[in-house]
Amino acid sequence: MERTKIGVFDSGLGGLTVLNEICKYNTGLEITYFGDTARVPYGSRTPETIARYAEQDVRFLLSRGVEAIVIACGTVSATCLDRLQSLYRIPILGVIAPAAKEAANMTKTGHIGVLGTKATVQSGAYAKELERVRSGLTITGIACPLFVPLIENGFSERDPITELTIERYLSPIRNTDTDTLILGCTHYPFLAEGIGTYLPGVKLLNIGTALAKTLRETIPIRACDERSTVSYFVSDDDIAFQTIANAHLDAIAATDLKKINIEAY
Numbered sequence: 001m002e003r004t005k006i007g008v009f010d011s012g013l014g015g016l017t018v019l020n021e022i023c024k025y026n027t028g029l030e031i032t033y034f035g036d037t038a039r040v041p042y043g044s045r046t047p048e049t050i051a052r053y054a055e056q057d058v059r060f061l062l063s064r065g066v067e068a069i070v071i072a073c074g075t076v077s078a079t080c081l082d083r084l085q086s087l088y089r090i091p092i093l094g095v096i097a098p099a100a101k102e103a104a105n106m107t108k109t110g111h112i113g114v115l116g117t118k119a120t121v122q123s124g125a126y127a128k129e130l131e132r133v134r135s136g137l138t139i140t141g142i143a144c145p146l147f148v149p150l151i152e153n154g155f156s157e158r159d160p161i162t163e164l165t166i167e168r169y170l171s172p173i174r175n176t177d178t179d180t181l182i183l184g185c186t187h188y189p190f191l192a193e194g195i196g197t198y199l200p201g202v203k204l205l206n207i208g209t210a211l212a213k214t215l216r217e218t219i220p221i222r223a224c225d226e227r228s229t230v231s232y233f234v235s236d237d238d239i240a241f242q243t244i245a246n247a248h249l250d251a252i253a254a255t256d257l258k259k260i261n262i263e264a265y
């Protein structure tokens with residue numbers, strides 16, 4: 001049986017946390033992963049710029065013959081999912097809807113925290129989707145713009161600078177009734193241990209897991225028991241990409257990165 005070809009993209013290596021979960025929960029996929037390492041971060045840019053980058057990312061993946069695309073980026077999902085879905089004919093999935101559904105089921109207190117990039121938090125996309133699936137929730141959104149550069153530059157979660165940054169962003173929800181925290185940017189699972197230590201008792205939601213578990217409900221995947229395969233593309237040389245991916249992710253090995261000129265798409 002021919003494998004189902006899907007494309008997965010992010011601004012950089014954050015989407016690898018989604019890819020890892022997709023490979024854990026789904027067999028028989030032929031995946032093309034694109035990390036826009038030349039233009040990361042997306043989260044501090046305007047929605048217009050993010051949309052322009054995302055359209056080029058999608059056009060590159062389409063050139064590879066993919067049958068569906070997963071936006072493994074909270075920022076793109078929050079700011080231009082509808083636009084991408086209206087421009088292109090294949091199924092295009094974002095990370096927000098599956099995460100909101102799962103978080104709404106997980107919370108007992110009804111107070112959910114949402115961490116994300118500036119663009120994601122300003123868009124209010126998680127709050128809107130959470131309100132749609134379960135009304136009456138209390139939602140606290142926190143923009144954490146320093147997390148992505150720390151991760152992309154290889155700072156570990158035990159580094160004092162990372163610990164201070166976690167404290168700076170998350171102190172407003174420590175010792176509150178927030179019991180569920182959406183790691184609303186796909187880079188953030190790389191800091192999950194540090195965040196979990198700072199917020200004991202709070203359940204952390206990896207948005208990649210929520211998406212991967214429900215992938216078959218939203219895109220037609222042909223039955224095939226073989227392990228999924230991945231081809232990696234980036235827009236700039238990036239040593240951290242491989243090192244971090246291979247150190248932290250269990251389901252995939254990021255080898256043989258090919259560089260493309262994304263501005264040509």
Ligand code: DGL
Pocket residue numbers: 010011012014015040041042043044072073074075076117120148184185186187
């Ligand atoms: N990993 C991305 C996200 O999920 C984007 C981070 C960035 O480029 O700012 O939002």
